[in-house]
């Protein structure tokens with residue numbers, strides 16, 4: 262959790278670019294507040310003189326009404342301008358942080374915690390931004406009213422001050438208590454999101470298992486939802502009681518002021534002015550009190566956003582988010598891993614998995630199978646090879662040049678990967694002639710032969726730079742991912758158990774035709790596989806065990822084995 266002072270610093274940093282608008286909003290808001298107070302003063306004057314309102318007083322009244330109206334509109338518009346831009350900036354900055362956060366940091370921050378921050382917390386800030394302008398005007402009006410009352414009578418203002426101190430103390434105690442409740446509720450909401458993911462992604466499994474389904478609803482969703490309901494209700498009720506008490510305090514104060522007049526001679530203009538302004542003041546005060554729950558929630562939301570920002574505060578350097586002319590992606594000789602080591606952070610004090618040190622020399626035009634038991638470190642090795650994890654020791658060399666944090670993103674552009682838990686994007690992004698990434702017009706024609714070759718042309722086509730459908734079987738979706746790989750035409754292709762979901766015929770086609778064709782085109786192929794029937798087709802087999810390369814068999818040896 263981040264501290265209040267660092268939150269304030271973060272808010273100040275976010276607001277800095279909008280200083281002129283904030284100043285405009287403050288000046289016009291104060292103008293509107295001042296004009297409203299002057300209107301009240303005029304009304305009080307008219308009430309305490311004979312002849313009603315006419316001539317100059319009427320003109321003054323109309324002028325003040327116009328100032329109050331225009332000031333309010335200008336202040337509202339500029340505060341909304343700032344509020345909405347602020348929310349947009351928070352949204353963009355969070356997306357940028359996630360896009361440029363190191364992959365291992367993202368893997369540690371679980372999705373069920375990430376999504377509520379991106380949606381719910383940002384929405385909460387947006388809601389608060391909506392009511393911000395009217396609240397600020399209410400504050401300006403209230404301050405003006407208080408100034409006018411102090412000018413009318415200092416002793417009566419003293420009485421009002423005592424009531425105000427009592428009211429503010431009650432409200433701030435309420436605020437602290439309610440905020441603690443909102444924190445608890447927000448923590449529960451992360452758990453709720455996790456449960457929602459489980460019931461959507463595990464829908465089939467839950468349908469098949471009555472006891473698990475009942476437990477999922479009763480022990481998880483129902484329990485969490487009820488806890489959130491109770492905590493939120495308690496927090497809101499605290500506000501309701503505080504608001505009712507403050508409202509009663511107003512009338513008590515009016516009674517005290519009228520009572521004061523019974524003992525001390527008080528001018529009737531002062532007395533009516535006080536009562537008139539106090540009754541008017543109740544509106545803005547109620548409005549301010551009404552936004553306090555929003556403020557409390559927005560504070561919690563902001564702290565969650567600041568916490569997420571802090572976790573991803575160290576982006577990968579030189580990670581380009583703007584489209585640019587990329588250098589041609591080429592690999593002349595190959596990639597070398599030299600003494601590469603990577604250890605996961607230990608969870609719950611357990612022994613963490615350590616990969617390496619690994620020495621591996623991968624050459625262009627080679628087909629390398631990476632094999633080994635489950636959990637032996639094959640995927641972790643691939644993530645290091647791809648530059649997704651930075652080696653904690655050792656180095657990776659591209660054509661003899663060490664891959665540094667500055668060159669790592671360029672290095673990654675050498676690869677096309679189909680992970681075992683791959684994400685299939687609908688749109689196709691090709692390389693334009695200038696090397697610039699973008700949806701190119703020639704993609705539908707380019708994709709067609711591959712779709713036919715992979716026997717999915719009857720299901721999918723390319724329209725407007727996107728696949729027409731992703732409603733396919735798991736094996737077909739993986740074939741579609743392979744179309745991406747073909748179209749990208751990058752020098753190194755990495756497949757993490759690609760063939761696992763394919764039927765035997767297609768699996769055979771993949772190992773005996775598709776891979777050799779890609780190899781013949783000069784691609785370096787790195788294939789994680791458990792299909793030992795096809796191991797003889799590799800140039801090399803790298804065997805992993807407990808995070809170490811325990812064997813690196815070359816093609817000559819494999820051919821002698823096959824013979």
Ligand SMILES: Nc1ncnc2c1ncn2[C@@H]1O[C@H](COP(=O)(O)OP(=O)(O)OP(=O)(O)O)[C@@H](O)[C@H]1O
Pocket residue numbers: 368605606614633634635636637638639640641642
């Ligand atoms: N994000 C992570 N945090 C902590 N430990 C991890 C993480 N990812 C993987 N591991 C651990 O690293 C070890 C190696 O995992 P890896 O996925 O590399 O194995 P694998 O050889 O690809 O296995 P499989 O054949 O089952 O896909 C496992 O013991 C796993 O628990």
